[in-house]
Amino acid sequence: MSEPPEQPGSERQSDGAALTPDDWEAFRNGAHQLLDRCINQMRDSEDHPWQAPPSDIAKRYAIGPDRDLLSSLTDDVLPFHGGNTHPKFWGWVQGSGLASDLLAGMVTATLNANLGGRHHGANEMERAVVDWTRQQMGFGPQASGVLVTGSSQATVIALHAARVHCQPDTRSAGSAQGLTVYAGEGVHNATLKAVELLGLGRSALRLVPQHEGAIDTGVLRQTIAQDTALGLRPMAIVATAGSVDTGSFDDLSALADTARDTGVWLHVDGAFGAWTRLAADPWHALTNGIERADSIALDFHKWMYVGYDCAMALLADKGAHRAAFATRPAYLKGAEGGLAAGEPWFCDYGTDLSRGNRALRVWCALQMFGRDAFCTAITRNCAQAKLMADLVEARGMELMAPVVSNVCVFNAAPHLPADEQSALNSKIATALQIEQQTVFSTTTLAGVTCLRAAITNHRTDDHHIREAINAVQAIAQAVPSP
Numbered sequence: 001m002s003e004p005p006e007q008p009g010s011e012r013q014s015d016g017a018a019l020t021p022d023d024w025e026a027f028r029n030g031a032h033q034l035l036d037r038c039i040n041q042m043r044d045s046e047d048h049p050w051q052a053p054p055s056d057i058a059k060r061y062a063i064g065p066d067r068d069l070l071s072s073l074t075d076d077v078l079p080f081h082g083g084n085t086h087p088k089f090w091g092w093v094q095g096s097g098l099a100s101d102l103l104a105g106m107v108t109a110t111l112n113a114n115l116g117g118r119h120h121g122a123n124e125m126e127r128a129v130v131d132w133t134r135q136q137m138g139f140g141p142q143a144s145g146v147l148v149t150g151s152s153q154a155t156v157i158a159l160h161a162a163r164v165h166c167q168p169d170t171r172s173a174g175s176a177q178g179l180t181v182y183a184g185e186g187v188h189n190a191t192l193k194a195v196e197l198l199g200l201g202r203s204a205l206r207l208v209p210q211h212e213g214a215i216d217t218g219v220l221r222q223t224i225a226q227d228t229a230l231g232l233r234p235m236a237i238v239a240t241a242g243s244v245d246t247g248s249f250d251d252l253s254a255l256a257d258t259a260r261d262t263g264v265w266l267h268v269d270g271a272f273g274a275w276t277r278l279a280a281d282p283w284h285a286l287t288n289g290i291e292r293a294d295s296i297a298l299d300f301h302k303w304m305y306v307g308y309d310c311a312m313a314l315l316a317d318k319g320a321h322r323a324a325f326a327t328r329p330a331y332l333k334g335a336e337g338g339l340a341a342g343e344p345w346f347c348d349y350g351t352d353l354s355r356g357n358r359a360l361r362v363w364c365a366l367q368m369f370g371r372d373a374f375c376t377a378i379t380r381n382c383a384q385a386k387l388m389a390d391l392v393e394a395r396g397m398e399l400m401a402p403v404v405s406n407v408c409v410f411n412a413a414p415h416l417p418a419d420e421q422s423a424l425n426s427k428i429a430t431a432l433q434i435e436q437q438t439v440f441s442t443t444t445l446a447g448v449t450c451l452r453a454a455i456t457n458h459r460t461d462d463h464h465i466r467e468a469i470n471a472v473q474a475i476a477q478a479v480p481s482p
């Protein structure tokens with residue numbers, strides 16, 4: 001067969017010219033300006049609160065030619081964020097993002113690394129991040145971990161490993177009938193989703209009553225014993241370190257004892273709360289016992305303040321982790337040397353083959369600020385939740401749950417009849433978001449829709465808390481008691 005003839009002009013095309021900048025110097029100048037704009041927005045985050053996207057946003061974002069990209073990014077994209085970079089943002093549980101993310105983002109884009117496996121620097125960096133994290137959590141050198149999109153995915157990975165551990169032929173035979181999972185009544189939705197996704201069915205999740213925000217271990221032991229007697233197969237206990245509603249913690253040491261005595265896998269949902277490991281006492285003690293878990297789901301993008309998305313499934317036993325995921329067909333075969341070498345390959349520890357470089361964001365954050373800065377920020381957020389609670393009580397508003405970590409839930413309207421309280425709290429949340437650049441979310445406790453602050457924000461100062469409570473009180477008092 002004869003070689004295909006070269007086409008005229010093919011040298012130019014083979015440069016990939018159509019998908020590279022026409023003029024690199026113009027690109028450089030524009031990119032420098034954009035970087036300055038991004039740095040200013042981060043530095044002046046207080047001047048950039050959430051604002052409702054304009055009504056023509058869909059039109060502005062419609063894909064089409066002849067738009068100047070840099071001015072679109074500056075005018076149409078940067079202003080319309082979710083608000084969580086602002087110092088008065090305490091809604092849901094959202095991280096605040098770090099200046100180091102800017103540096104990591106540039107280098108990540110330049111490398112375009114795929115961390116599924118093979119022998120290159122980014123994988124070593126993820127190993128360093130896993131190693132650092134397992135030490136913070138008190139896991140031994142036999143632990144393993146993998147960076148994932150969020151604690152939701154980490155929960156799926158951990159519970160699948162628990163299932164394979166409980167029923168080793170799961171991978172060939174599929175999920176057995178009768179596997180059961182145990183969690184406190186306030187468990188995060190992510191565990192429900194994982195149980196559904198794994199095909200166990202929601203009815204496999206036993207919701208155990210809680211006492212003062214923690215699983216009642218007496219009832220848990222009884223439930224496990226009853227299920228075992230019925231021929232069911234207790235597969236995992238899901239402990240919560242930092243509940244989404246109130247920031248409460250299960251007693252991890254007591255649950256580790258239960259897990260040991262019953263032979264059931266202990267998974268900790270530590271999405272944000274696991275990071276109390278870095279806090280000073282009394283908050284540090286909230287996660288005592290976490291080192292005895294079989295697995296932990298934790299987020300870097302919440303209370304380690306690192307940019308989205310970045311979380312980890314951490315397993316105490318590398319063998320159990322690999323047993324649940326490792327499968328390498330011929331086209332992914334490793335080698336002794338060259339690019340196909342390197343061990344472990346992260347694709348053997350989770351669901352994804354192609355994987356982005358999340359590790360660099362964590363690494364840059366730790367290298368730029370140092371571990372102590374995170375210890376200080378996390379401790380300070382806990383103290384700020386306590387400050388908020390003290391102000392709430394001093395102003396005659398009602399604290400709805402004890403503040404044990406970084407979450408404060410309160411009722412600004414105890415002076416109104418019960419059936420009007422929820423409406424006023426909801427109204428206050430919305431008004432503050434729109435008019436005061438202050439973001440609380442709401443949750444329902446004891447039948448009342450309450451204001452809720454989850455403080456995972458390194459930009460918050462104490463004066464922001466005071467101003468916010470003043471603003472809440474002002475709106476609440478404008479509605480007099482009947």
Ligand SMILES: *Cc1c(COP(=O)(O)O)cnc(C)c1O
Nearest residue numbers: 093150151152188190244271299
């Ligand atoms: C946020 C959260 C999750 C889910 O984590 P994602 O990172 O959003 O997937 C699970 N559990 C708790 C307690 C959470 O706060």
